[in-house]
Amino acid sequence: MAPSSLRLLILEDLPDDAELVVRQLRAAGFEPSWRRVDTEADFVAALGNDLDLILADYHLPGFDARRALQHLVDRQFDVPFIIVSGAVGETAAVAAMKAGASDYVKKDDLGRLGALVERELRAATERKTARLEREAAQATLQRLAAIVETSSDAIFGLDLDWKITSWNHGAELLYGYSAVEAIGQHVRILVPPDLAEPRSDYSVQLQTGVPIPPFETVRLHRSGRRIDVSVAVSPLRDREGGLIGRSAIVRDISDRKRADHAIRESEERYRRIVETAFEGVWVIDTENKTTLVNLQMAEMLGYRIDEMLGRPATEFMDAQSQAEFQSNADQRKQVGRLPRHEFRFRRKDGSELWTVIDSITMLDATAQYAGSLAMVSDLTERRKAAAELLERTSLYEALVTAQSELGQILILTEGSQPIYINDAFVRLTGFSAEELKRLDSLFDLVPADQQLSLPSDLEQRLQGERTRSFETTILAKDGRRIELEGTDLRFQAGGRTLVFTLAQDVTDRKAARRALEHQATHDSLTGLPNRRLIRERIESLSGRPAPAPFTVISLGLDHFREVNDTFGHRAGDLLLQQVALRLKAQTSNGQVMARLTGDTFAALLPGVGDSDADRESTALLQAMEEPFEVEGQALDIGASVGVATFPDGGKDADELLRHADIAMSAAKTSRGTVVQYHPELERGGASRLALMAELRRAIHDNRLLLHYQPLVDLRTGRLKRFETLVRWEDPRHGVIPPMEFIPFAEKTRLIRPLTRWVLRSALRQWRSWHDAGRSFPMAVNISMRDLIDPAFPEEIDELIREAGADPHQLVLEITEGVIMTEPERVLQILARLKRTGVRLAVDDFGTGYSSLAYLHRLPVDEIKIDKSFISAMAGDVSKSNIVRAAVDLGHSLRLEVVAEGIEDMQTWDLLTALGCDVAQGYYISRPMSAAAAEEWMKGWSGQAQLAA
Secondary structure (H helix, E strand, O other), rough: OOEEEEEEEOOOHHHHHHHHHHHHHHHHOEEEEEEOOOOHHHHHHHHOOOOOOEOOOEEEEOOOOEHHHHHHHOOOOOOOEEEEEEEOOHHHHHHHOOOOOEEEEEEEHHHHHHHHHHHHHHHHHHHHHHHHHHHHHHHHHHHHHHHHOOOOEEEEEOOOOOOOEEEEEHHHHOOOOHHHOOOOHHHHOOOOOOOOOOOOHHHHHHHHHOEEEEEEEEEOOOOOOEEEEEEEEEEEOOOOOEEEEEEEEEEEEEHHOOOOHHHHHHHHHHHHHHHHOOOOOEOOOOOOOEEEEEEHHHHHHOOOOOHHHOOHHHHOHHHHHEEEEEEEHHHHHOOOOOOOEEEEEEEEOOOEEEEEEEEEEEEEEOOOOEEEEEEEEEEEHHHHHHHHHHHHHHHHHHHHHHHOOOOOOEEEOOOOOEEEEHHHHHHHHHHOOHHHOOOOHHHEEEEEEHOOOOOOHHHHHHOOOOOEEEEEEEEOOOOOOOEEEEEEEEEEEEEEEEEEEEEEOOOHHHHHHHHHHHHHHHHHOOOOOHHHHHHHHHHHHHHOOOOOOOOEEEEOOOOOHHHHHHOOOHHHHHHHHHHHHHHHHHHHHOEEEEEEEOEEEEEEEEEEOOHHHHHHHHHHHHHOOOEEEEEEEEEEEEHHHEEEHHHHHOHHHHHHHHHHHHHHHHEEEEOOOOOOOOOHHHHEEEHHHHHHHHHHHHHHOEEEEEEEEEEEEEOOOEEEEEEEEEEEEEOOOOOEEEHHHHHHOOOOOOOHHHHHHHHHHHHHHHHHHHHHOOOOEEEEEEEEHHHOOHHHHHHHHHHHHHOOHHHHHHEEEEEEHHHOOHHHHHHHHHHHHHHOOOOEEEEEEEOOOOHHHHHHOOOOOOOEHHHHOOOOOHHHHHHHHHHHHHHHHHHHHHEEEEOOOOHHHHHHHHHHHOOEEEEOOOOOOEEEHHHHHHHEEEEEEEEOHEEE
């Protein structure tokens, strides 16, 4: 496409910037002829009506865009004025636009200049067109007013009571009354007494506001003289169509009466032509004045016939049509028929009338040109329909193109043969449109293992239905499998039965869904089934009408904690993966090996009763005897096994898993052994009860302490908040790990006072740091018992007020498993907590206990991706893809995404690239005391410190 010429004035004190703007316009398809000025005087001198566009810097030495705009306003120049500046702020830009600027663009964002200029030029053109149309309409009104006032016909208005409301000069001449004398008088002063009663048909029409065609009658002059006149009466209506009066046009026809004989001859000559015409008939004389029109022609133009008679034909044309009409003057005077052609007239209301004209020259008795006769047919509706069809066609083409560019597949099929395939399908499959159309059917692209015994004819596949949704898989040219979802629609067009197919590529979406579904029932670190899946399988076996015996085995690693403490969590994760592979190798068809918690695995052995349980569990234990090699280290960890057999060892999944865990705990007392569950084992819980009693006293005596682990912004390294982690240092037992007292506290009511102690202590520490000028939010883990406690939200609100804290500075973390325990009840509590102003986070996201159907309903602010995904993502593409899906899912729900368990720079960089928001892990800092956290904050300098 040829570049668009552009007359451009640039107000800019930097020549290089002006050159940069001109290059950007040329790149956008413009060919500017331009001038740069940088002073007020030069700017004023350069203003002229030949400018198309002004581009101005906002600030210049001694001059600015606001003053330049004022010059345009003072001169009433309607020229697009766009500010192109590198420093203008939003407030200044808005003020400039209020002062008359068309828009503004920053110099570092010139890529949008071309589209902006094109829009403003188009808007300027539309404003100019509208202005010209308004001026033309005003001129038309003025001409009409002048015509009325200067008309030799009497033209006057009447109200609903038949009183005269207006009176032109022609009326003064015809009736002898001045306007002052006539206005306000009843129209009967103009009517002879013998004609005071109108004809009955006219009376009805006058009362109802129906126009009365011209009729001849007699009227009275002021002197009493009777005048032969022609009268036409039309209704006057308001905008709502209500009748508000009438207008009358009265013409003195005394002379015409005297020349009736000559006129009748003329009328008889033309009458047959006019009356037999189905089209408009228009006759003009040698001066192009209208001598005859039929009603059809007058109605086309919106006039009465008498309004057109005697007027030049050019009065019914715009300037362009007048010029065309004048250019054909010589051709009209030639003897014969003129070629049929289209021509545009202007109706009385100003609208266009497109016609096709057949015209013939008329000669007088001396064979001289006497005028022209035209037969006129209205083409307006036909042209309008054609334009609408063209517009709809362009719209449909644009829609089809847009859908293709958005990746939506459009296919039109007749029978089994595609007759239209859009570019999106061509790009997706790698086949050309010609290759696809040469196929017997597009179903040839469906893999053999998924082809159904259905006809390839899409209409037959619809089986009488008009629409059908479908899912299918096709093979691309390069062998890739592509999953599609779509809808087939059957319709009739031109006597043909066609099927329209609208589809989209859902390969990535389904892969992500499968990954998330797999994640919901499998452990992300080992790939084994998780607690949810093995529990469902146990329920399936125990819930049968006549269930057969089966065994549940709980296997716990004996020295796993030492591996984590000595070699780090990465080594621990690698070990767990190897353990999973070895245990999985010991299972056969129908058996399930699952990972329940950190170092605890479970096996479900259908059909294995008491007699075989010992053999199977011993085989698992023996499989653990051979050392594992992790990062060059041979690790001999061993295991302890607990066994519970259905039905004696438990009646349902929860009972069997709990009893197997109790037996495994008993086996750990002697390490490397197998223990079969029996009721006496639960008496060992007494020691745990003693431990809980000690914990209760520790809470009461304030002998617990909090450690703090920082969370930082992945992009900036800025500290975001601290997560609080409770620690218990008992005088007799030493340091007791959280996993040895928190799980048992959660099984008792002790978790509630423990949670409140942690909350109160965390808020006090926040208050202390806040008063010292260090204010960072505190995150606290919340248990299931808290989230089903109706009083918990009020207690949170009370603790916040007690500490004088900002509710937004408290983050409550809830694990996925807690949410799914009692979803509806938990949702109610979460909603009440949210109203207190605290932030809510889903902890351990991805561990498989939550339903994605609930996630969008949770009033949470963030999700924390479980560390089992994060620690493995650097070396495992599938884990990385799951993390990516979790990040995308969180962002699509407008949630902040936190990654737990970052232990190295590589993982940090990967998460940054995926767009994750917040980081937590040993790579940043281990949990630490309040004093150590204060020292850490003093030395923390963000991501630069990590890089160092």
